[in-house]
Amino acid sequence: METATLIVLLVIVLALFFDFTNGFHDTANAMATPIATGALKPKVAVLLAAILNLVGAFLSTEVSKTISHGIIREDQISPPDFLPIIFAGLIGAITWNMLTWLLGLPSSSSHALFGGLIGATLVGASIAAIDFGMVMSRVVLPALIAPFTAGVIAFCATRLAYAVTRRYDSKPDGRSGFRWGQIFTSSLVALAHGTNDAQKTMGVITLALVMAGWQDSAHADPQLWVIFACAITIALGTYMGGWRIIRTLGKGLTDVKPAQGFSAETATASTILASSAFGFALSTTQVASGSVIGSGLGRRGSTVRWGTVGRIAIGWVLTLPAAGAVGAVAALLVVWFGGWGIAVDAVLAVAVILGLYLRSRRNEVNAGNAMSEVADSGMAVKVKRNPPPTRRQRAILREEQRQAALERRRARRENGGGKR
Protein backbone atom coordinates (compact mmCIF):
# COMPACT_ATOMS: atom_id res chain seq x y z
CA MET A 1 0.00 0.00 0.00
CA GLU A 2 2.83 2.34 0.85
CA THR A 3 4.48 1.67 -2.51
CA ALA A 4 1.17 2.43 -4.26
CA THR A 5 0.89 5.72 -2.35
CA LEU A 6 4.45 6.59 -3.33
CA ILE A 7 3.78 5.84 -6.99
CA VAL A 8 0.58 7.91 -6.96
CA LEU A 9 2.51 10.82 -5.47
CA LEU A 10 5.26 10.37 -8.08
CA VAL A 11 2.64 10.30 -10.85
CA ILE A 12 1.04 13.51 -9.51
CA VAL A 13 4.40 15.29 -9.26
CA LEU A 14 5.44 14.12 -12.72
CA ALA A 15 2.04 15.03 -14.21
CA LEU A 16 2.27 18.52 -12.71
CA PHE A 17 5.79 18.86 -14.06
CA PHE A 18 4.48 17.86 -17.49
CA ASP A 19 1.78 20.52 -17.07
CA PHE A 20 4.49 23.07 -16.32
CA THR A 21 6.46 22.10 -19.44
CA ASN A 22 3.24 22.25 -21.45
CA GLY A 23 2.64 25.86 -20.42
CA PHE A 24 6.33 26.58 -20.86
CA HIS A 25 6.30 25.06 -24.35
CA ASP A 26 3.09 26.71 -25.55
CA THR A 27 3.32 30.37 -24.49
CA ALA A 28 4.19 31.21 -28.08
CA ASN A 29 0.92 29.71 -29.37
CA ALA A 30 -1.12 32.52 -27.86
CA MET A 31 1.35 35.34 -27.80
CA ALA A 32 3.57 34.92 -30.88
CA THR A 33 1.42 37.01 -33.21
CA PRO A 34 0.46 39.90 -30.86
CA ILE A 35 4.14 40.37 -29.94
CA ALA A 36 5.17 40.17 -33.60
CA THR A 37 2.70 42.87 -34.63
CA GLY A 38 3.37 45.01 -31.57
CA ALA A 39 -0.17 44.69 -30.21
CA LEU A 40 1.18 43.88 -26.76
CA LYS A 41 4.42 44.51 -24.92
CA PRO A 42 6.21 41.18 -24.43
CA LYS A 43 6.02 41.33 -20.61
CA VAL A 44 2.32 42.17 -20.64
CA ALA A 45 1.63 39.46 -23.23
CA VAL A 46 3.23 36.71 -21.18
CA LEU A 47 1.54 37.81 -17.94
CA LEU A 48 -1.83 37.97 -19.70
CA ALA A 49 -1.28 34.50 -21.19
CA ALA A 50 -0.48 33.09 -17.75
CA ILE A 51 -3.57 34.61 -16.09
CA LEU A 52 -5.90 33.49 -18.88
CA ASN A 53 -4.48 29.97 -18.91
CA LEU A 54 -5.33 29.87 -15.22
CA VAL A 55 -8.91 31.03 -15.86
CA GLY A 56 -9.33 28.73 -18.88
CA ALA A 57 -8.43 25.66 -16.83
CA PHE A 58 -11.61 26.15 -14.78
CA LEU A 59 -13.99 26.59 -17.72
CA SER A 60 -14.42 23.05 -19.03
CA THR A 61 -13.56 19.48 -18.04
CA GLU A 62 -14.62 17.65 -21.23
CA VAL A 63 -11.04 17.02 -22.40
CA SER A 64 -10.09 15.78 -18.95
CA LYS A 65 -12.88 13.19 -19.17
CA THR A 66 -11.54 12.02 -22.55
CA ILE A 67 -8.16 11.30 -20.96
CA SER A 68 -9.39 9.82 -17.68
CA HIS A 69 -12.24 7.73 -19.08
CA GLY A 70 -11.65 7.11 -22.72
CA ILE A 71 -8.31 6.24 -24.22
CA ILE A 72 -7.27 3.49 -21.79
CA ARG A 73 -9.63 0.69 -20.72
CA GLU A 74 -9.12 0.64 -16.97
CA ASP A 75 -11.04 -2.64 -16.60
CA GLN A 76 -8.42 -4.44 -18.72
CA ILE A 77 -5.54 -3.60 -16.36
CA SER A 78 -5.14 -4.53 -12.71
CA PRO A 79 -4.75 -1.46 -10.44
CA PRO A 80 -1.25 -2.40 -9.16
CA ASP A 81 0.02 -2.55 -12.78
CA PHE A 82 -1.77 0.55 -13.87
CA LEU A 83 0.02 3.22 -11.84
CA PRO A 84 3.52 2.28 -13.06
CA ILE A 85 2.14 2.39 -16.63
CA ILE A 86 0.90 5.96 -16.19
CA PHE A 87 4.23 6.81 -14.60
CA ALA A 88 6.15 5.33 -17.56
CA GLY A 89 3.84 7.10 -20.01
CA LEU A 90 4.51 10.44 -18.34
CA ILE A 91 8.24 9.84 -18.50
CA GLY A 92 7.90 9.16 -22.23
CA ALA A 93 5.95 12.39 -22.70
CA ILE A 94 8.30 14.57 -20.66
CA THR A 95 11.44 13.09 -22.22
CA TRP A 96 10.17 13.67 -25.75
CA ASN A 97 8.93 17.16 -24.86
CA MET A 98 12.29 18.14 -23.41
CA LEU A 99 14.28 16.56 -26.21
CA THR A 100 12.36 18.38 -28.92
CA TRP A 101 12.61 21.61 -26.92
CA LEU A 102 16.38 21.21 -26.65
CA LEU A 103 16.82 20.37 -30.32
CA GLY A 104 14.36 23.03 -31.48
CA LEU A 105 12.22 20.43 -33.27
CA PRO A 106 8.56 21.09 -33.91
CA SER A 107 6.45 18.93 -31.62
CA SER A 108 3.23 18.86 -29.64
CA SER A 109 3.06 18.46 -25.87
CA SER A 110 -0.38 16.87 -26.12
CA HIS A 111 0.68 14.23 -28.60
CA ALA A 112 3.78 13.52 -26.53
CA LEU A 113 1.42 12.78 -23.63
CA PHE A 114 -0.89 10.55 -25.68
CA GLY A 115 2.05 8.79 -27.33
CA GLY A 116 3.72 8.16 -23.98
CA LEU A 117 0.55 6.77 -22.39
CA ILE A 118 -0.33 4.57 -25.37
CA GLY A 119 3.23 3.22 -25.75
CA ALA A 120 3.50 2.43 -22.04
CA THR A 121 0.08 0.75 -21.99
CA LEU A 122 0.88 -1.43 -25.02
CA VAL A 123 4.07 -2.73 -23.41
CA GLY A 124 2.99 -2.71 -19.76
CA ALA A 125 -0.48 -4.20 -20.29
CA SER A 126 -1.85 -5.40 -23.63
CA ILE A 127 -3.26 -4.14 -26.91
CA ALA A 128 -6.77 -4.80 -25.53
CA ALA A 129 -6.19 -2.12 -22.88
CA ILE A 130 -6.26 0.63 -25.54
CA ASP A 131 -9.58 1.83 -26.86
CA PHE A 132 -8.44 2.39 -30.45
CA GLY A 133 -11.85 3.72 -31.49
CA MET A 134 -11.53 6.46 -28.91
CA VAL A 135 -7.87 7.09 -29.79
CA MET A 136 -8.83 7.41 -33.45
CA SER A 137 -11.89 9.63 -32.97
CA ARG A 138 -10.67 11.81 -30.10
CA VAL A 139 -6.90 12.04 -30.72
CA VAL A 140 -5.61 10.92 -34.14
CA LEU A 141 -8.35 12.29 -36.39
CA PRO A 142 -8.61 15.65 -34.57
CA ALA A 143 -4.80 15.89 -34.85
CA LEU A 144 -4.98 15.42 -38.61
CA ILE A 145 -8.09 17.50 -39.21
CA ALA A 146 -7.71 20.39 -36.73
CA PRO A 147 -4.63 22.16 -38.23
CA PHE A 148 -6.22 21.97 -41.69
CA THR A 149 -9.57 23.20 -40.34
CA ALA A 150 -7.91 26.07 -38.47
CA GLY A 151 -5.94 26.94 -41.63
CA VAL A 152 -9.09 27.06 -43.78
CA ILE A 153 -10.92 29.20 -41.19
CA ALA A 154 -7.92 31.54 -40.83
CA PHE A 155 -7.68 31.83 -44.64
CA CYS A 156 -11.38 32.80 -44.94
CA ALA A 157 -11.18 35.19 -41.96
CA THR A 158 -8.07 36.94 -43.35
CA ARG A 159 -9.67 37.33 -46.78
CA LEU A 160 -12.77 38.77 -45.12
CA ALA A 161 -10.80 41.19 -42.92
CA TYR A 162 -8.82 42.53 -45.89
CA ALA A 163 -11.83 42.69 -48.21
CA VAL A 164 -13.93 44.68 -45.72
CA THR A 165 -11.21 47.19 -44.85
CA ARG A 166 -9.72 47.63 -48.35
CA ARG A 167 -9.74 51.20 -49.74
CA TYR A 168 -9.47 51.95 -53.44
CA ASP A 169 -8.77 55.66 -53.06
CA SER A 170 -5.36 55.27 -51.33
CA LYS A 171 -6.71 56.89 -48.15
CA PRO A 172 -5.94 55.42 -44.67
CA ASP A 173 -7.77 52.12 -44.17
CA GLY A 174 -7.53 51.95 -40.37
CA ARG A 175 -6.17 48.41 -40.44
CA SER A 176 -3.79 49.19 -37.60
CA GLY A 177 -6.96 49.12 -35.46
CA PHE A 178 -6.71 45.34 -35.64
CA ARG A 179 -3.94 45.72 -33.05
CA TRP A 180 -6.58 46.60 -30.44
CA GLY A 181 -8.55 43.52 -31.46
CA GLN A 182 -5.45 41.36 -31.18
CA ILE A 183 -5.27 42.04 -27.45
CA PHE A 184 -8.65 40.31 -27.09
CA THR A 185 -8.15 37.52 -29.60
CA SER A 186 -4.74 36.54 -28.23
CA SER A 187 -6.29 36.54 -24.75
CA LEU A 188 -8.94 34.23 -26.11
CA VAL A 189 -6.27 31.87 -27.46
CA ALA A 190 -4.61 31.79 -24.02
CA LEU A 191 -8.01 31.05 -22.47
CA ALA A 192 -8.64 28.30 -25.02
CA HIS A 193 -5.20 26.84 -24.27
CA GLY A 194 -6.20 26.60 -20.60
CA THR A 195 -9.48 24.87 -21.47
CA ASN A 196 -7.71 22.22 -23.54
CA ASP A 197 -4.15 21.69 -22.32
CA ALA A 198 -4.55 21.99 -18.54
CA GLN A 199 -7.34 19.41 -18.84
CA LYS A 200 -4.95 16.77 -20.13
CA THR A 201 -2.93 16.73 -16.93
CA MET A 202 -6.13 16.81 -14.87
CA GLY A 203 -7.23 13.71 -16.78
CA VAL A 204 -3.96 11.88 -16.06
CA ILE A 205 -4.07 12.70 -12.33
CA THR A 206 -7.76 11.71 -12.14
CA LEU A 207 -6.91 8.42 -13.87
CA ALA A 208 -4.18 7.76 -11.29
CA LEU A 209 -6.53 8.62 -8.39
CA VAL A 210 -9.24 6.32 -9.74
CA MET A 211 -6.81 3.44 -10.16
CA ALA A 212 -5.42 3.97 -6.67
CA GLY A 213 -8.96 3.82 -5.33
CA TRP A 214 -8.81 7.41 -4.12
CA GLN A 215 -11.64 8.48 -6.40
CA ASP A 216 -14.88 6.78 -7.41
CA SER A 217 -14.54 5.50 -10.98
CA ALA A 218 -18.18 6.41 -11.68
CA HIS A 219 -17.28 10.11 -11.35
CA ALA A 220 -15.08 11.24 -14.21
CA ASP A 221 -14.84 14.88 -13.09
CA PRO A 222 -11.47 15.94 -11.71
CA GLN A 223 -11.43 16.90 -8.04
CA LEU A 224 -11.25 20.57 -7.13
CA TRP A 225 -7.70 20.42 -5.78
CA VAL A 226 -6.59 18.73 -9.04
CA ILE A 227 -8.16 21.55 -11.08
CA PHE A 228 -6.47 24.19 -8.90
CA ALA A 229 -3.07 22.46 -8.97
CA CYS A 230 -3.11 22.00 -12.76
CA ALA A 231 -4.39 25.52 -13.43
CA ILE A 232 -1.72 27.13 -11.26
CA THR A 233 1.05 24.94 -12.69
CA ILE A 234 0.21 25.61 -16.34
CA ALA A 235 -0.07 29.34 -15.60
CA LEU A 236 3.32 29.29 -13.89
CA GLY A 237 4.85 27.38 -16.80
CA THR A 238 3.37 29.84 -19.28
CA TYR A 239 4.81 32.77 -17.36
CA MET A 240 8.25 31.22 -16.93
CA GLY A 241 8.49 29.86 -20.46
CA GLY A 242 7.53 33.00 -22.30
CA TRP A 243 10.75 34.88 -21.71
CA ARG A 244 12.82 32.48 -23.77
CA ILE A 245 10.55 32.75 -26.78
CA ILE A 246 10.12 36.48 -27.02
CA ARG A 247 13.55 37.31 -28.35
CA THR A 248 13.45 34.58 -30.94
CA LEU A 249 10.16 35.61 -32.44
CA GLY A 250 11.74 38.13 -34.78
CA LYS A 251 13.49 35.35 -36.65
CA GLY A 252 10.25 33.54 -37.43
CA LEU A 253 7.22 35.77 -37.69
CA THR A 254 8.85 38.38 -39.85
CA ASP A 255 5.87 39.78 -41.65
CA VAL A 256 2.64 39.37 -39.73
CA LYS A 257 0.23 42.27 -40.24
CA PRO A 258 -2.33 43.13 -37.55
CA ALA A 259 -5.33 42.06 -39.69
CA GLN A 260 -3.63 38.74 -40.40
CA GLY A 261 -2.68 38.18 -36.76
CA PHE A 262 -6.21 39.03 -35.62
CA SER A 263 -7.71 36.52 -38.07
CA ALA A 264 -5.21 33.79 -37.18
CA GLU A 265 -5.85 34.18 -33.45
CA THR A 266 -9.62 34.17 -33.93
CA ALA A 267 -9.39 30.98 -36.00
CA THR A 268 -7.14 29.34 -33.40
CA ALA A 269 -9.34 30.30 -30.46
CA SER A 270 -12.62 29.31 -32.15
CA THR A 271 -11.22 25.92 -33.26
CA ILE A 272 -9.79 25.06 -29.85
CA LEU A 273 -12.83 26.26 -27.90
CA ALA A 274 -15.27 24.39 -30.15
CA SER A 275 -13.11 21.25 -29.88
CA SER A 276 -12.83 21.56 -26.09
CA ALA A 277 -16.63 21.67 -25.86
CA PHE A 278 -16.76 18.34 -27.74
CA GLY A 279 -13.98 16.80 -25.67
CA PHE A 280 -11.45 16.60 -28.54
CA ALA A 281 -7.95 16.69 -27.10
CA LEU A 282 -6.19 18.89 -29.63
CA SER A 283 -2.64 20.06 -29.97
CA THR A 284 -2.82 23.84 -29.58
CA THR A 285 0.58 24.15 -31.26
CA GLN A 286 -0.70 22.45 -34.40
CA VAL A 287 -3.87 24.52 -34.48
CA ALA A 288 -1.97 27.79 -34.00
CA SER A 289 0.53 26.77 -36.70
CA GLY A 290 -2.28 25.86 -39.12
CA SER A 291 -3.89 29.25 -38.49
CA VAL A 292 -0.65 31.17 -39.06
CA ILE A 293 -0.11 29.35 -42.39
CA GLY A 294 -3.77 29.81 -43.41
CA SER A 295 -3.80 33.50 -42.59
CA GLY A 296 -0.51 33.99 -44.46
CA LEU A 297 -2.06 32.39 -47.53
CA GLY A 298 -5.07 34.68 -47.11
CA ARG A 299 -2.88 37.65 -48.02
CA ARG A 300 -2.58 38.58 -51.68
CA GLY A 301 0.42 37.29 -53.60
CA SER A 302 1.45 34.77 -50.95
CA THR A 303 2.99 31.39 -51.76
CA VAL A 304 3.72 28.35 -49.61
CA ARG A 305 7.27 27.28 -48.81
CA TRP A 306 6.52 23.57 -49.00
CA GLY A 307 9.93 22.61 -47.58
CA THR A 308 9.15 24.37 -44.29
CA VAL A 309 5.62 22.94 -44.23
CA GLY A 310 7.06 19.45 -44.78
CA ARG A 311 9.56 19.88 -41.93
CA ILE A 312 6.78 20.97 -39.56
CA ALA A 313 4.50 18.13 -40.68
CA ILE A 314 7.24 15.51 -40.17
CA GLY A 315 7.75 16.81 -36.62
CA TRP A 316 4.03 16.47 -35.96
CA VAL A 317 3.77 12.97 -37.40
CA LEU A 318 6.85 11.77 -35.50
CA THR A 319 5.73 13.00 -32.08
CA LEU A 320 3.11 10.36 -31.30
CA PRO A 321 5.20 7.27 -32.20
CA ALA A 322 8.43 8.74 -30.80
CA ALA A 323 6.88 9.59 -27.42
CA GLY A 324 5.18 6.19 -27.58
CA ALA A 325 8.56 4.50 -28.06
CA VAL A 326 10.08 6.33 -25.08
CA GLY A 327 7.00 5.48 -22.98
CA ALA A 328 7.26 1.85 -24.09
CA VAL A 329 10.93 1.65 -23.08
CA ALA A 330 10.09 3.16 -19.68
CA ALA A 331 7.25 0.62 -19.26
CA LEU A 332 9.57 -2.20 -20.35
CA LEU A 333 11.94 -1.31 -17.49
CA VAL A 334 8.98 -1.57 -15.10
CA VAL A 335 7.89 -4.92 -16.57
CA TRP A 336 11.42 -6.35 -16.36
CA PHE A 337 12.57 -4.99 -13.02
CA GLY A 338 9.31 -4.23 -11.16
CA GLY A 339 9.88 -1.69 -8.36
CA TRP A 340 13.51 -1.22 -9.42
CA GLY A 341 12.31 -0.35 -12.91
CA ILE A 342 10.20 2.47 -11.47
CA ALA A 343 13.26 3.71 -9.58
CA VAL A 344 15.37 3.60 -12.78
CA ASP A 345 12.62 5.48 -14.63
CA ALA A 346 12.49 8.09 -11.88
CA VAL A 347 16.27 8.54 -12.00
CA LEU A 348 16.15 8.85 -15.80
CA ALA A 349 13.37 11.44 -15.56
CA VAL A 350 15.36 13.49 -13.04
CA ALA A 351 18.46 13.19 -15.27
CA VAL A 352 16.51 14.47 -18.30
CA ILE A 353 15.09 17.41 -16.35
CA LEU A 354 18.49 18.22 -14.86
CA GLY A 355 20.12 17.92 -18.28
CA LEU A 356 17.66 20.38 -19.70
CA TYR A 357 18.22 22.81 -16.86
CA LEU A 358 22.00 22.68 -17.26
CA ARG A 359 21.73 23.00 -21.01
CA SER A 360 19.44 26.02 -20.74
CA ARG A 361 21.90 27.61 -18.27
CA ARG A 362 24.85 27.01 -20.59
CA ASN A 363 23.07 28.23 -23.67
CA GLU A 364 21.42 31.60 -23.59
CA VAL A 365 18.19 32.16 -25.50
CA ASN A 366 18.59 31.69 -29.22
CA ALA A 367 16.62 30.43 -32.21
CA GLY A 368 18.04 26.92 -31.85
CA ASN A 369 16.92 26.09 -28.33
CA ALA A 370 13.72 28.06 -28.10
CA MET A 371 10.46 26.51 -29.09
CA SER A 372 9.29 28.44 -32.08
CA GLU A 373 6.99 26.07 -33.95
CA VAL A 374 4.41 28.77 -34.44
CA ALA A 375 7.11 31.17 -35.55
CA ASP A 376 8.36 28.51 -37.98
CA SER A 377 4.87 28.33 -39.40
CA GLY A 378 5.10 32.01 -40.26
CA MET A 379 8.09 31.12 -42.43
CA ALA A 380 6.04 28.52 -44.29
CA VAL A 381 4.30 31.23 -46.27
CA LYS A 382 6.14 33.70 -48.48
CA VAL A 383 4.31 37.01 -48.78
CA LYS A 384 5.26 39.53 -51.45
CA ARG A 385 6.11 43.05 -50.24
CA ASN A 386 4.06 44.53 -53.08
CA PRO A 387 1.14 42.18 -53.69
CA PRO A 388 -0.54 42.08 -57.09
CA PRO A 389 -3.63 44.34 -57.43
CA THR A 390 -7.13 42.98 -56.89
CA ARG A 391 -9.59 42.74 -59.81
CA ARG A 392 -11.20 46.04 -58.79
CA GLN A 393 -7.83 47.74 -58.41
CA ARG A 394 -6.87 46.52 -61.91
CA ALA A 395 -10.12 47.94 -63.28
CA ILE A 396 -9.44 51.30 -61.57
CA LEU A 397 -5.89 51.28 -62.96
CA ARG A 398 -7.16 50.54 -66.49
CA GLU A 399 -9.72 53.33 -66.19
CA GLU A 400 -7.01 55.77 -65.03
CA GLN A 401 -4.79 54.79 -67.97
CA ARG A 402 -7.70 55.22 -70.37
CA GLN A 403 -8.45 58.67 -68.94
CA ALA A 404 -4.78 59.66 -69.16
CA ALA A 405 -4.62 58.51 -72.80
CA LEU A 406 -7.74 60.54 -73.59
CA GLU A 407 -6.25 63.57 -71.87
CA ARG A 408 -3.03 63.24 -73.87
CA ARG A 409 -4.96 62.87 -77.13
CA ARG A 410 -7.06 65.93 -76.32
CA ALA A 411 -3.97 67.94 -75.38
CA ARG A 412 -2.25 66.89 -78.65
CA ARG A 413 -5.30 67.89 -80.64
CA GLU A 414 -5.46 71.26 -78.90
CA ASN A 415 -1.74 71.85 -79.44
CA GLY A 416 -2.07 70.88 -83.09
CA GLY A 417 -5.02 73.30 -83.50
CA GLY A 418 -3.03 76.10 -81.85
CA LYS A 419 -0.08 75.69 -84.29
CA ARG A 420 -2.38 75.84 -87.25
Added chain:
Amino acid sequence: MTIDWVAFVEVFAAALVAAVVVVGSYAVGLRMLVRAGRVPVVTPAEFTDAITVISEKEARRAAKAAAKAAKKNPLTPAQRQVALWAAYACFTICALAVLAGILLIVLK
Protein backbone atom coordinates in the same frame (compact mmCIF):
# COMPACT_ATOMS: atom_id res chain seq x y z
CA MET B 1 -14.78 1.29 -34.27
CA THR B 2 -17.39 4.04 -34.56
CA ILE B 3 -16.26 7.52 -35.44
CA ASP B 4 -18.59 10.42 -34.92
CA TRP B 5 -17.97 12.32 -38.16
CA VAL B 6 -20.89 14.64 -37.49
CA ALA B 7 -19.03 15.98 -34.42
CA PHE B 8 -16.11 17.02 -36.67
CA VAL B 9 -18.45 18.81 -39.05
CA GLU B 10 -20.13 20.52 -36.09
CA VAL B 11 -16.79 21.70 -34.69
CA PHE B 12 -15.74 23.03 -38.10
CA ALA B 13 -19.07 24.79 -38.69
CA ALA B 14 -19.16 26.29 -35.19
CA ALA B 15 -15.55 27.50 -35.41
CA LEU B 16 -16.03 28.92 -38.92
CA VAL B 17 -19.23 30.78 -38.03
CA ALA B 18 -17.68 32.14 -34.82
CA ALA B 19 -14.53 33.32 -36.63
CA VAL B 20 -16.48 34.92 -39.48
CA VAL B 21 -18.82 36.74 -37.05
CA VAL B 22 -15.95 38.01 -34.87
CA VAL B 23 -13.60 39.01 -37.70
CA GLY B 24 -16.41 40.30 -39.94
CA SER B 25 -18.06 42.47 -37.29
CA TYR B 26 -14.73 43.84 -36.07
CA ALA B 27 -13.61 44.66 -39.63
CA VAL B 28 -16.95 46.37 -40.42
CA GLY B 29 -16.57 48.27 -37.14
CA LEU B 30 -13.15 49.54 -38.21
CA ARG B 31 -14.54 50.47 -41.63
CA MET B 32 -17.31 52.45 -39.96
CA LEU B 33 -14.80 54.22 -37.73
CA VAL B 34 -12.89 55.26 -40.85
CA ARG B 35 -16.18 56.47 -42.42
CA ALA B 36 -16.86 58.49 -39.29
CA GLY B 37 -13.55 60.25 -39.77
CA ARG B 38 -11.88 58.56 -36.80
CA VAL B 39 -9.22 56.52 -38.55
CA PRO B 40 -7.57 54.37 -35.88
CA VAL B 41 -3.82 54.65 -35.91
CA VAL B 42 -2.55 52.14 -33.38
CA THR B 43 1.21 52.09 -33.17
CA PRO B 44 3.00 49.03 -31.76
CA ALA B 45 3.15 48.95 -27.96
CA GLU B 46 6.90 48.43 -28.22
CA PHE B 47 9.22 48.44 -31.22
CA THR B 48 11.02 45.14 -30.55
CA ASP B 49 13.24 43.28 -33.01
CA ALA B 50 10.28 41.08 -33.85
CA ILE B 51 8.36 43.91 -35.44
CA THR B 52 9.12 44.52 -39.06
CA VAL B 53 5.66 45.51 -40.19
CA ILE B 54 5.94 49.18 -39.27
CA SER B 55 8.72 51.55 -38.24
CA GLU B 56 8.32 54.54 -35.92
CA LYS B 57 8.69 56.87 -38.91
CA GLU B 58 5.95 55.04 -40.82
CA ALA B 59 3.70 55.19 -37.77
CA ARG B 60 4.10 58.99 -37.56
CA ARG B 61 3.36 59.29 -41.28
CA ALA B 62 0.23 57.15 -40.87
CA ALA B 63 -1.02 59.38 -38.03
CA LYS B 64 -0.57 62.47 -40.23
CA ALA B 65 -2.41 60.84 -43.14
CA ALA B 66 -5.27 59.84 -40.82
CA ALA B 67 -5.62 63.39 -39.50
CA LYS B 68 -5.64 64.74 -43.07
CA ALA B 69 -8.28 62.19 -44.15
CA ALA B 70 -10.46 63.10 -41.16
CA LYS B 71 -10.40 66.78 -42.17
CA LYS B 72 -11.46 65.97 -45.75
CA ASN B 73 -14.34 63.67 -44.72
CA PRO B 74 -17.19 64.17 -47.24
CA LEU B 75 -19.92 63.11 -44.76
CA THR B 76 -22.15 65.52 -42.86
CA PRO B 77 -21.79 65.62 -39.04
CA ALA B 78 -25.06 63.65 -38.69
CA GLN B 79 -23.85 60.96 -41.11
CA ARG B 80 -20.57 60.76 -39.26
CA GLN B 81 -22.44 60.25 -36.00
CA VAL B 82 -24.46 57.42 -37.55
CA ALA B 83 -21.26 55.78 -38.82
CA LEU B 84 -19.72 56.08 -35.37
CA TRP B 85 -22.73 54.41 -33.71
CA ALA B 86 -22.65 51.68 -36.36
CA ALA B 87 -18.98 51.09 -35.53
CA TYR B 88 -19.76 50.79 -31.82
CA ALA B 89 -22.64 48.41 -32.62
CA CYS B 90 -20.28 46.19 -34.64
CA PHE B 91 -17.71 46.09 -31.83
CA THR B 92 -20.49 45.18 -29.40
CA ILE B 93 -21.64 42.32 -31.65
CA CYS B 94 -18.04 41.10 -31.78
CA ALA B 95 -17.71 41.17 -27.98
CA LEU B 96 -21.11 39.49 -27.50
CA ALA B 97 -20.15 36.71 -29.94
CA VAL B 98 -17.01 36.00 -27.91
CA LEU B 99 -18.93 36.03 -24.62
CA ALA B 100 -21.64 33.76 -26.05
CA GLY B 101 -19.00 31.28 -27.21
CA ILE B 102 -17.38 31.15 -23.77
CA LEU B 103 -20.76 30.83 -22.05
CA LEU B 104 -21.73 27.93 -24.30
CA ILE B 105 -18.59 26.08 -23.26
CA VAL B 106 -19.00 26.83 -19.55
CA LEU B 107 -22.67 25.83 -19.53
CA LYS B 108 -22.20 22.64 -21.59
